[in-house]
Amino acid sequence: MANKHVRLTFTPQLVQEPVIYNMGHQFKVITSIRMAAVDQSVGWVVLELEGEEDEIERALEWTRSKGVRVDEPTLGDVVEG
Amino acid sequence: MTFSRALRCRECGREYELKPIFSCEYCFGPLEVAYDYDGIHAAISRDSIERGPKTLWRYAELLPCDPAYKVDLGDGYTPLIKADRLAKAIGLDTLWVKNDTVNPTWSFKDRVVSVAIAKAREFGFSAIACASTGNLANSVSAHAAAAGMDCFVFIPDDLEQGKVVGSGIYNPTLVTVRGSYDDVNRLCTELSMEHPWAFVNINVRPYYAEGSRTLGFEVAEQLGWRAPDHIVAPMASGSMYTKIWKGLQEFHKVGLIDEPHTRMSGAQAEGCSPISTAYAHDTLNFVPQKPNTIARSLAIGNPADGYYALKQMQDTGGGAEMVTDDEVVEGIKLLAETEGIFAETAGGVTIGCLKKLVASGFIKRGEETVAIISGGGLKTVEAVADHLEEPLHVTPNAAAFNEAMRARQASLVGAGA
Numbered sequence: 431m432a433n434k435h436v437r438l439t440f441t442p443q444l445v446q447e448p449v450i451y452n453m454g455h456q457f458k459v460i461t462s463i464r465m466a467a468v469d470q471s472v473g474w475v476v477l478e479l480e481g482e483e484d485e486i487e488r489a490l491e492w493t494r495s496k497g498v499r500v501d502e503p504t505l506g507d508v509v510e511g
Numbered sequence: 512m513t514f515s516r517a518l519r520c521r522e523c524g525r526e527y528e529l530k531p532i533f534s535c536e537y538c539f540g541p542l543e544v545a546y547d548y549d550g551i552h553a554a555i556s557r558d559s560i561e562r563g564p565k566t567l568w569r570y571a572e573l574l575p576c577d578p579a580y581k582v583d584l585g586d587g588y589t590p591l592i593k594a595d596r597l598a599k600a601i602g603l604d605t606l607w608v609k610n611d612t613v614n615p616t617w618s619f620k621d622r623v624v625s626v627a628i629a630k631a632r633e634f635g636f637s638a639i640a641c642a643s644t645g646n647l648a649n650s651v652s653a654h655a656a657a658a659g660m661d662c663f664v665f666i667p668d669d670l671e672q673g674k675v676v677g678s679g680i681y682n683p684t685l686v687t688v689r690g691s692y693d694d695v696n697r698l699c700t701e702l703s704m705e706h707p708w709a710f711v712n713i714n715v716r717p718y719y720a721e722g723s724r725t726l727g728f729e730v731a732e733q734l735g736w737r738a739p740d741h742i743v744a745p746m747a748s749g750s751m752y753t754k755i756w757k758g759l760q761e762f763h764k765v766g767l768i769d770e771p772h773t774r775m776s777g778a779q780a781e782g783c784s785p786i787s788t789a790y791a792h793d794t795l796n797f798v799p800q801k802p803n804t805i806a807r808s809l810a811i812g813n814p815a816d817g818y819y820a821l822k823q824m825q826d827t828g829g830g831a832e833m834v835t836d837d838e839v840v841e842g843i844k845l846l847a848e849t850e851g852i853f854a855e856t857a858g859g860v861t862i863g864c865l866k867k868l869v870a871s872g873f874i875k876r877g878e879e880t881v882a883i884i885s886g887g888g889l890k891t892v893e894a895v896a897d898h899l900e901e902p903l904h905v906t907p908n909a910a911a912f913n914e915a916m917r918a919r920q921a922s923l924v925g926a927g928a
Contacts, residue, residue, distance in 0.1 A: 464539045472796045503700040506815030509642040511808025
């Protein structure tokens with residue numbers, strides 16, 4: 431079993447879609463929300479995913495295909511100026 | 512000795528031992544160093560600091576590491592210059608330029624790396640690493656060389672030659688990475704978990720970031736132990752911008768200055784402006800961007816401290832601006848032509864945004880302002896090379912020179928100059 435932390439950013443159009451619920455139903459991954467916020471212009475979630483590594487990657491690829499931005503690492507870019 | 516006592520989660524407040532860790536295991540929030548301020552208050556005074564070395568290590572009691580492990584190339588304590596000609600050009604009564612272009616590797620990154628490498632040595636790491644588009648790589652490579660540590664530097668494979676040489680000369684293991692910016696971020700995070708290295712802005716990030724507070728300490732000390740009305744600083748991850756303010760608040764906490772009421776404003780380039788865009792939309796939640804700007808040292812699309820930077824703007828009554836790449840070049844030239852300081856692109860961003868903030872009335876003429884100039888211009892010559900006055904080409908005799916001068920003056924008159 432693998433464990434991955436990602437940050438998902440949702441545009442306003444996607445905020446009302448149950449993306450994380452659907453992810454948990456369509457793929458064999460356990461989702462756990464650690465931090466989140468939503469306002470009029472954007473929503474974001476820091477998510478822990480548990481499952482087989484391939485299954486997590488498939489789930490994230492599906493999430494990207496829905497138009498959700500997926501960032502690893504969750505704390506921001508590590509390539510600095 | 513050090514007065515750092517714990518790492519504290521900035522979100523939930525949980526505390527952890529001082530270890531090479533960077534995020535809270537409960538909420539995944541970022542960790543920050545917590546200090547024993549009473550102990551610092553008792554240990555230092557204006558006088559003791561003034562007797563210290565002419566580097567950032569004069570503030571050793573306020574740093575999160577044992578100074579016995581320091582690798583000091585002469586980092587920090589850079590000049591604070593009264594910029595009267597620039598002030599007049601943009602419409603301010605009093606402007607100061609904090610000239611961090613004169614650090615050992617010509618950028619403010621020497622401040623954060625100086626602290627990170629001391630802490631890495633204290634933890635017992637024998638290797639240090641970073642992922643960078645220039646300034647950070649230069650500084651880590653230089654400090655690792657001086658410390659005799661193994662050094663691994665990851666850079667994008669399309670970097671300008673000057674920046675590659677600026678790290679390569681110190682002989683680190685230099686790795687160019689093929690792939691998108693996001694790929695490089697992902698790879699380096701993965702490597703930081705696999706290898707026993709001190710990755711300066713990942714596993715030792717809480718300590719590394721503290722080095723930027725010295726900018727706030729120095730500004731206050733150099734102004735005669737007081738805080739200015741306004742500070743304008745460039746923002747990439749937002750870390751330096753937030754740490755300057757933390758530094759000013761801490762100076763007050765330990766009894767060195769009166770309570771600061773400085774308005775803190777941040778500067779970004781339009782091509783990578785997640786924080787300034789969120790400020791313009793009046794939200795604390797930024798949307799990550801794909802960077803596309805000549806200000807590569809500020810090209811962080813998903814800024815770690817973006818939320819905290821936006822919060823700080825609210826708390827201090829500061830704001831944020833952004834400038835186009837053309838305005839970046841104009842800003843670099845304006846600073847050079849009025850104050851004799853050649854800044855890299857980030858400096859052009861700061862001056863361009865400062866100019867806009869004054870022009871819009873957000874910064875009032877009478878506000879005593881400090882502009883943070885974070886890196887030297889020789890690192891990014893290609894940004895301005897094609898925007899300079901052509902030299903006069905003459906044969907070696909006075910008549911040729913005089914004729915060339917006449918032609919130049921005529922062309923200036925013709926252009927309405």
